[in-house]
Amino acid sequence: MDITKKALSIFEALYHLLVLMLTLGCSIQSMPVPTDVPMCTAPETAQYRLTFTGKWTQAAFPKQYPVYRPPAQWSNLIGVTHSSDYHMWQRNEFASNGVREFAEKGEAWTLMKEVETAGERIQSVYGILSAPAVVGGTGQMNTEFEVFARHSYLSFIVRIVPSPDWFVGVDSVDLCDGDHWKDSVTLELFPYDAGTDSGFTFSSPNFETIPQDRITQITSSFPSHPANSFFYPRLKHLPPIAKVTLTKVKKTNQIISLPVEPTQSNLLPSGNEIEDKLINTPLDCEASAWSPWGLCKGKCGESGVQHRTRYVIMHPANNGVACPLLEEDRKCFPDNCL
Known part of the structure; x- marks a missing residue:
């Protein structure tokens, strides 16, 4: 008798669980699917x-x-x-x-x-x-x-x-x-x-x-x-x-x-559809890094001069920053004088 009552209790519990799952399933299916894509309803092409x-x-x-x-x-x-x-x-x-x-x-x-x-x-x-x-x-x-x-x-x-x-x-x-x-x-x-x-x-x-x-x-x-x-x-x-x-x-x-x-065409076309003004983008000069200092040129015991250079990588355009000096000298004292 106890076994029968226990079996009925388990059956009732499973039945109520099944009803609950079906109820939740129906409510989930009836929820609208959210979307942020607007629907086009224009009638013609x-x-x-x-x-x-x-x-x-x-x-x-x-x-x-x-x-x-x-x-x-x-x-x-x-x-x-x-x-x-x-x-x-x-x-x-x-x-x-x-x-x-x-x-x-x-x-x-x-x-x-x-x-x-x-x-x-x-x-x-x-x-x-x-x-x-x-x-x-x-x-x-x-x-x-x-x-x-x-x-x-x-x-x-x-x-x-x-x-x-x-x-x-x-x-x-x-x-x-x-x-x-x-x-x-x-x-x-x-x-x-x-x-x-x-x-x-x-x-x-x-x-x-x-x-x-x-x-x-x-x-x-x-x-x-x-x-x-x-x-x-x-x-x-x-x-x-x-x-x-x-x-x-x-x-x-x-x-x-x-x-x-x-x-x-090499020019912007003229007409009402082209109202943009020509744009001038400034381009600054770009110079390379300095070369190493050259040999010190001068008489022994007296100060001499050594020289270094750099070159232009990109020339300026449209009022961009001008190129800096490309050559530079400095005083030095000759090495290994005899």
Whole structure:
């Protein structure tokens, strides 16, 4: 009898535990999933015109500005329209193999395969867009693309040429604002390091970064190395090296055709869309360390003179600090006189 009562008590306890677990389970399932990603409810698709403007001038970026083999220029633009769960690239994250090849060599094949795979696997990519290269540090490239509510984000990348693995671009800019599309978006662009090549200057030879670093923004003080082509310790911030304008346009049934030849321009284009004043960044003179003191020249028993020199590493520009004296003498007494 005691055994039967004990078995019933255990059964009742298990029954109440099961009821409690089911009750808690139901209440957990009914709780809403928190999210900080706004939902786009725009009813129709939208068409945008993208205008990329290079602002890489010798006046704004005088240090080691590439003038030949090759001169300063921009690669073609590769972009995608996508949902919030996809990233072509992200700051402080590792670059994919596709981003690596594009940032280092301008080769887009692997990057395009990565985009296609993401679109097939999670259906996060809606469309791929491109625009022609800009032959020169300044100039413009244009393209048009379409977005809709589920895929309202734009990302793109443009390689800085020449450079080790530097690029500009945007990561997941949302063109939707609640139930409508934004009329216009303008963003200033700054250089990024893909973290795959350790070169400091525009024309550095290929020097693979092992282990690979994360994507970081290049600033006037980072990397903090005097050889860095973007190192301007007197500046609080680098001037923007490019900008992009996204303008909503009226949809038509016309087929968009892209120019097959790169844009050629050595001057900032004129027009209402270009209102920026030319920036003159001061570049201070950089001199080498002093050489060792030379031999003391003079007669025995009398004071002589010895000489040392240094040379200019970087000439000043745009009213930067002038170069110091490059030669120096001091009195001395000859050694080993007979």
